[in-house]
Amino acid sequence: MSQKNDTVSCRSCSSSNLTTVLDLGETPLADRMPSKEQLAEPEPKFPLEVAFCEDCALVQILETVPPEVLFCDDYPYFSSFSDTLLEHSRANVEELIEWRSLGPDSLVVELASNDGYLLQYYKQHGVAVLGIDPADGPAQKAIEKGIPTEIAFFTKQFAAQLASTGKLADVIHANNVLAHVADTNGFVSGIAALLKPEGVAVIEHPYVRDLVEKNEFDTIYHEHLCYFSVTALDSLFRRHGLYLQDIRRLSIHGGSLRSYVGKSDTPSDAVISILEEERELGLDRVGYYSAFSSRVRKVCADLLQLLTQLKANGASIAAYGAAAKGSTLINVVGIGKDLLNFVVDRNIHKQGLFMPGQQIPILDPSELLAQMPDYTLILPWNFADEILEQQSQYRESGGKFIIPIPEPKIL
Numbered sequence: 001m002s003q004k005n006d007t008v009s010c011r012s013c014s015s016s017n018l019t020t021v022l023d024l025g026e027t028p029l030a031d032r033m034p035s036k037e038q039l040a041e042p043e044p045k046f047p048l049e050v051a052f053c054e055d056c057a058l059v060q061i062l063e064t065v066p067p068e069v070l071f072c073d074d075y076p077y078f079s080s081f082s083d084t085l086l087e088h089s090r091a092n093v094e095e096l097i098e099w100r101s102l103g104p105d106s107l108v109v110e111l112a113s114n115d116g117y118l119l120q121y122y123k124q125h126g127v128a129v130l131g132i133d134p135a136d137g138p139a140q141k142a143i144e145k146g147i148p149t150e151i152a153f154f155t156k157q158f159a160a161q162l163a164s165t166g167k168l169a170d171v172i173h174a175n176n177v178l179a180h181v182a183d184t185n186g187f188v189s190g191i192a193a194l195l196k197p198e199g200v201a202v203i204e205h206p207y208v209r210d211l212v213e214k215n216e217f218d219t220i221y222h223e224h225l226c227y228f229s230v231t232a233l234d235s236l237f238r239r240h241g242l243y244l245q246d247i248r249r250l251s252i253h254g255g256s257l258r259s260y261v262g263k264s265d266t267p268s269d270a271v272i273s274i275l276e277e278e279r280e281l282g283l284d285r286v287g288y289y290s291a292f293s294s295r296v297r298k299v300c301a302d303l304l305q306l307l308t309q310l311k312a313n314g315a316s317i318a319a320y321g322a323a324a325k326g327s328t329l330i331n332v333v334g335i336g337k338d339l340l341n342f343v344v345d346r347n348i349h350k351q352g353l354f355m356p357g358q359q360i361p362i363l364d365p366s367e368l369l370a371q372m373p374d375y376t377l378i379l380p381w382n383f384a385d386e387i388l389e390q391q392s393q394y395r396e397s398g399g400k401f402i403i404p405i406p407e408p409k410i411l
């Protein structure tokens, strides 16, 4: 299914040459988990439609929900609840400290610094840090840990203001935020303004190639506006005098890119070869994305059939992990209270709330052992290894896990 859209322009190059490649219908906001009192109110739903820009190759959703609606004060995501993410961050920091010879006179800035999960490792090594994050709850946590944090949206103006007070960064981290900001160009031009001439920005986000190849449609939600290929990134950065100097593919979050971006156009062999590979595979053309939609429909139908069949055979089913992708999955597939008894999550801020759209209660993970559902669907399948290890007792007691992506599988 492909159709042209004339009303919206590309988030990167402003072209109106956008073609829809996947339409997931209307879904509730993935991180807006209603409380018991809010269950009586109607939940806002917004269209979730993915399009490809024929001019700069950027894959993007068409709807922009205002950030004050998306990222409200009670935004419940705290990065430090994931062991995998913490270990990933620590390794990244130690490598950069050594490579860039960072010390007390250096400045490392993280955009969307959350609760200081990454900057804390720089602080332990005596490197000066500054976090910037608009979410009050996690930012206050960071400040309590002694990590200076500005509670603000990072914009071109905010970067210029910091730069005018002499705050320029040796290293800027931006993990899983570039794809989430509504003003993509303003954000990148802010990075250019805040970065020292020899500085490096280290930017991570999911890779659209992994999304398409592994059917990761549940990583699509309203907060996640852009789905980058290296081709699309290269074009975005160049517009602001920034250049891809090195790039790595990472396995985290179902397949991500880590770009090293600076002010000189000196691409590594890795950058040159990944751009070439994308041209060969066709990531810069709409045809690459057109078969994706029918594969997604099949995964959804197969998962619904599996759960319905298990339930019909008398099994009880729960789910693990009230992550944003879990919300997309249950709402697009249509997994309701009739199929799932409850969802568990380690994040105490989510416990007691309900899954968006389907009103399934979120409980403490100890409920898996207490209630022993026959099957548990893993919603954040990107952390499946970590979850399987934590829940070994549930498995030893006869509980089985279901992984939904790239195709439904019982473990």
Ligand SMILES: [Zn+2]
Binding pocket: 010, 011, 012, 013, 014, 015, 053, 054, 055, 056, 057, 058
């Ligand atoms: Zn474009």
